[in-house]
Amino acid sequence: MASPIVAPPTLTLHFRTLTPLYTGGVGQWGDQLHPSGLLGSIRHFSCAVARALGDGTFEPACWGLSGDSDYMPQAKGVSLRWDPSGLKPVSLPEKLFIREGDHISKWFFNQAFAGHLTLHLTRMNLSDFHWRILRAAIAIQSRHAMFGAKDQFGLGALVLENPEALAPETFVESDIQGSALRGRWTELPLTRYAFTKVRVQGPLATWQERLEAGLRLRARMRQALRQPGDGLNSATLTDLRHRMLGKLNRWGSAVDISAAYAVSPAWExxxxxxxxxxDKRHRQVIMKRFTEALGCRVSDWIFGPGFGNKRHALINQLAGW
Known part of the structure; x- marks a missing residue:
């Protein structure tokens, strides 16, 4: 007698938007959400967590490989299905102007979606350890980072409404597989990320005001890398500014800043x-100047240097595990 077919385990995760999700699409205008952007951001973030643990096998095991001269093709170990039926379109201001020193920057928006979003995450052929990495990454991303496109300037902050569904399972020192790794295209491990939350004054009644609150902080961070000092000349700081906050046709932004969202009784x-x-010295200067520009303290950041070799503890704290 044939054995009964057992369905693979599936997690159902319920998210609520704190800031809208960008649609993308042709001409950057769409009437529906594009799941590929959400999937890509989860892939990027989960691989950063794996690299922090020194695990170089997670990416192909979880996300698959099409194969090339160096790698055999491999199927994905996980399936994702999004249910966007709880989202509704929201109109954002077409254009915002933010002063940055003597320069005025322009920011362009259009339609996005806000409301509730469900992710059905099915484990296929994935080890227990890799499944735990993926769950931890989603926990971290929903607590400290953003999802989807235009996350660099305001969109994609979500909160997970049923975090217990991730079945928190802490990492221990023996889970560290080796030194923190870089990706195939030099992508960074989680130990090279820094996270913070900044309170801003409200009330902020409109999306324009909320977007502007985040963009003004971005302008202050960019401006902080303009003035020579800290042993760095103007040319070096210009290069760091472009690498960290973007330069057209050369660098995308390495800084994601959400629009402001309500956290009773304030805005965040x-x-x-x-x-x-x-260069470690360059990273130290960047963090020093960002901290001063935001008016916060170094202790307000959660990032790798504060944990030393205890990379598992960094992941646990960020995940809330």
Whole structure:
């Protein structure tokens, strides 16, 4: 007698938008959400967690490989299905102007979606350890970072409404597989990210006001990397500014800043920073200047140097495990 077919385990995760999700699409205008953008951000973030643990096998095991001269093709170990039926379109201001020193920057928006979103996450052929990495990454991303497109300037902050569904399972020192790794295209491990949340004054009644609150903080961070000092000349700081906050046709932003969202009784902005420079001194200057620009303290950040070799503890704290 044939054995009964057992369905693979599925997690059902319920999210609520704190800031709208960007649609994307042709001409950057769409009437529906594009799941590929959400999937891509989860892939990127989960691989950063795996690299922090020194695990170089997670990406192909979880997300698959099409195969090339160096790698055999491999199927995905997980399936994701999004249910966007709880989302509704929201109109954002077409254009915002933010002063940055003597320069005025322009920011362009259009339609996005806000409301409730459900993710059905099915484990296929994935080890217990890799399944735990993926769950931890989603926990971290929903607590400290953003999802989808235009996360660099306001959109995609979600809160997970049923975090217990992730079945929190802490990491221990023996879970560290080796030194923190870089990805195939030099992507960073989680140990090279920094996270903080900044309170801003409200009330902020409109999306324009909420977006502007985050963009003004971004302008202050960019401005902080303009003035020579800290042993760095103007040319070096210009390069760091472009690498960290973007330059057209060369660098995308390594800084994600959400629009402001309500956290009773105040308003809050999430900031996630990927510290690109390999020079430790340059990273220290960036963090010092960002901290001063935001009016916060170094202790307000959660990032790798404060944990030393205890990379498992960094992941646990960020995940809330």
């Amino acid at each position: 902005v999430r900031i996630a920073v990927a510290l690109r420079p390999d």
